[in-house]
Amino acid sequence: MSRKFFVGGNWKMNGTKKVADELLSNLVKGPLDPNVEVLIGVPAIYLDFVKEKAPCNIYVAAQNCYKTEKGAFTGEISPSMLKDIGIDWVILGHSERRQIFQETDTLIAEKVNHALESGLSVVACIGETLEEREAGQTEAVVAKQIKAIKEKICNWQNVVIAYEPVWAIGTGKTASPQQAQDVHKILRKWLSDEVNETVAKTTRIIYGGSVTSSNCRELAKECDIDGFLVGGASLKPEFVEIVNANQ
Numbered sequence: 001m002s003r004k005f006f007v008g009g010n011w012k013m014n015g016t017k018k019v020a021d022e023l024l025s026n027l028v029k030g031p032l033d034p035n036v037e038v039l040i041g042v043p044a045i046y047l048d049f050v051k052e053k054a055p056c057n058i059y060v061a062a063q064n065c066y067k068t069e070k071g072a073f074t075g076e077i078s079p080s081m082l083k084d085i086g087i088d089w090v091i092l093g094h095s096e097r098r099q100i101f102q103e104t105d106t107l108i109a110e111k112v113n114h115a116l117e118s119g120l121s122v123v124a125c126i127g128e129t130l131e132e133r134e135a136g137q138t139e140a141v142v143a144k145q146i147k148a149i150k151e152k153i154c155n156w157q158n159v160v161i162a163y164e165p166v167w168a169i170g171t172g173k174t175a176s177p178q179q180a181q182d183v184h185k186i187l188r189k190w191l192s193d194e195v196n197e198t199v200a201k202t203t204r205i206i207y208g209g210s211v212t213s214s215n216c217r218e219l220a221k222e223c224d225i226d227g228f229l230v231g232g233a234s235l236k237p238e239f240v241e242i243v244n245a246n247q
């Protein structure tokens with residue numbers, strides 16, 4: 001069962017309308033490998049603007065959403081609001097949400113479940129800190145994070161898992177292809193043992209953490225790395241090269 005390569009660019013809290021236009025032009029110019037699914041994670045305030053302009057071969061994603069449809073949740077946006085403006089994807093559980101905004105495994109799992117039930121597809125992020133890796137806890141940490149999600153959802157069809165070791169995010173310190181592959185393999189085995197073989201074989205597990213045009217090709221060669229979630233380099237022209245890492 002082949003898994004289509006998937007590359008997301010997470011703009012985080014960056015950009016302006018002008019920058020968004022430039023990034024979109026770069027993607028339109030491409031050329032992008034047609035065998036790759038491409039997503040851009042856009043700040044909420046620019047979602048409508050970008051969705052209107054993005055070509056249909058680029059998925060536009062929110063970087064967060066809340067776990068209920070509507071109500072007294074000042075400052076939040078809901079999956080149904082995203083759907084209302086034509087957005088079909090959301091990134092949830094990013095380590096910056098976990099660390100800076102204290103989002104727990106449970107809250108993230110509830111958000112993933114509600115997003116899926118509302119018809120969104122989800123990039124669900126997990127990953128260990130440097131302290132956890134050095135204490136030999138990587139496997140236990142990612143298993144706990146993915147288990148929390150498993151306990152709340154019943155269908156993995158619209159889920160992409162992003163393994164993003166926190167120590168590699170924005171640090172320029174990429175996981176080696178072997179380090180990333182080792183964790184991706186563990187996660188695939190976990191899916192096989194705890195969900196089922198089909199989900200293990202079909203779910204894309206993408207890597208994030210200082211991916212650039214210089215290291216993407218080596219990482220893409222690993223059999224359990226099905227793409228990337230890119231932060232800093234998604235704001236640069238080199239993002240196209242990362243999308244095309246398999247060419």
Ligand SMILES: O=C[C@H](O)COP(=O)(O)O
Binds near residue numbers: 231
């Ligand atoms: O969502 C993307 C990740 O946080 C990776 O960010 P980075 O490529 O800047 O390290």
